[in-house]
Amino acid sequence: MSKQNDQPKGQDLLRMVEKPYLKDNIPPFRVGDMLDVGIRIREAGKERVQTFHGICIARKGGGIRETITVRRVVQGQGVERILPLHSPSIESIKVVRRGKVRRAKLHYLRERAGRAARVREDFRKRPEDKK
Amino acid sequence: MVKMLIGEKKGMTQIFDDSGTLVPVTVLQVGPCVVTQVKTLAKDGTDAVQIGFGEAKPGNVNKPLRGHFAKAGVTARTVLKDVVPEGDQMPQLGDELRVGSVFDGVSHVDVIGISKGRGFAGVVRRHGFSGSPATHGGRFGRHGGSIGTSATPAHVLKGKKMAGHMGAERITVRNLEVVKLDADHDLLLVKGSVPGCKGGYVLVRKALRR
Incomplete structure (x- = not known):
């Protein structure tokens, strides 16, 4: 019975349950960064990894429910994918280019096209760089 | 066991x-x-x-x-x-x-x-009744409406869904x-x-x- 009392309570317990399913190898990235996301796709029994290249326009949720929205423009048509960050089907995430943005959600990019939809590159150091 | x-x-x-x-x-x-x-x-x-x-x-x-x-x-x-x-x-x-x-x-x-x-x-929460429309002449709100006929059978049928205590049951x-x-x-x-x-x-x- 003592064991039960040592155990985390309330939300902490739920966090403990989620923990083994969280990834620890997610690179630090922010909204505005260009990402290469490797997505596992099962096709006719075979599994392969498809890379989705685009700009991260939103990071939402916390813990195991955290998702990212990645946007790219394909043949003039905007494509957005909402990806669960900790899903096993997300094989890899690579930061290709850092963006300097002043918003947490870049929904304004949807109304813009071509040169207006650019995001300036961020060359500054970030706190997460120090290691 | x-x-x-x-x-x-x-x-x-x-x-x-x-x-x-x-x-x-x-x-x-x-x-x-x-x-x-x-x-x-x-x-x-x-x-x-x-x-x-x-x-x-x-x-x-x-x-x-x-x-x-x-x-x-x-x-x-x-x-x-x-x-x-x-x-x-x-x-x-x-x-x-x-x-x-x-x-x-x-x-x-x-x-x-x-x-x-x-x-x-x-009755809306308890039994999922739809209530009346808010507009277009709806006029009975969240009530259940009629609970039965008049002379026959002259009483309300047993088990008629009505408002009452909900939840806290096994x-x-x-x-x-x-x-x-x-x-x-x-x-x-x-x-x-x-x-x-x-x-x-x-x-x-x-x-x-x-």
């Missing part, structure tokens, strides 16, 4: 399964339960095992029960429940029953709990899939929701119809 243990609903979350699907799960603290009494047909009129769950402050337990726990050699518990023993291995007085041993290899469970009380609920949810069993922490993760509030007591048994 026994078929059923007492537990506590801890809350809900989601976890990924092997194929990468997010599965909604309810986290249940199941056990450890302790055998407080072994009843026999000859002595007590029934073959059953009484199990206890939850730490109770000794001061909150009345004297007869305190004696009852002392007899079993266990600390005071908050919930007691008779369960049916199973197999040839009879649990002994004072034995500790854990999820790891009772629910090992079990794929589905039934969960019994007390649903959240909704007080005196109207609800059994059958065949919930066991997603994960964490024997170290006495946790059972079942797919889907379970009646009752967080911290509410639940009974968890091996699925009857599977």
Whole structure:
């Protein structure tokens, strides 16, 4: 019975349950960064990894429910994918280019096209760089 | 061994399964339960095992029960429940029953709990009546409307759905899939929701119809 009392309570317990399913190898990235996301796709029994290249326009949720929205423009048509960050089907995430943005959600990019939809590159150091 | 243990609903979350699907799960603290009494047909009129769950402050337990726990050699518990023993291995007085041993290899469970009380609920919430439209001449609001005819049968039919007390009743949810069993922490993760509030007591048994 003592064991039960040592155990985390309330939300902490739920966090403990989620923990083994969280990834620890997610690179630090922010909204505005260009990402290469490797997505596992099962096709006719075979599994392969498809890379989705685009700009991260939103990071939402916390813990195991955290998702990212990645946007790219394909043949003039905007494509957005909402990806669960900790899903096993997300094989890899690579930061290709850092963006300097002043918003947490870049929904304004949807109304813009071509040169207006650019995001300036961020060359500054970030706190997460120090290691 | 026994078929059923007492537990506590801890809350809900989601976890990924092997194929990468997010599965909604309810986290249940199941056990450890302790055998407080072994009843026999000859002595007590029934073959059953009484199990206890939850730490109770000794001061909150009345004297007869305190004696009852002392007899079993266990600390005071908050919930007691008779369960049916199973197999040839009879649990002994004072034995500790854990999820790891009772629910090992079990794929589905039934969960019994007390649903959240909704007080005196109207007919829209309680029975899913649609109420009247807010506009376009609707004029009876959230009432149930007519409850029957006039001269025949001249009374309201039994079982007519009307407003009244809702919730806070015993609800059994059958065949919930066991997603994960964490024997170290006495946790059972079942797919889907379970009646009752967080911290509410639940009974968890091996699925009857599977």
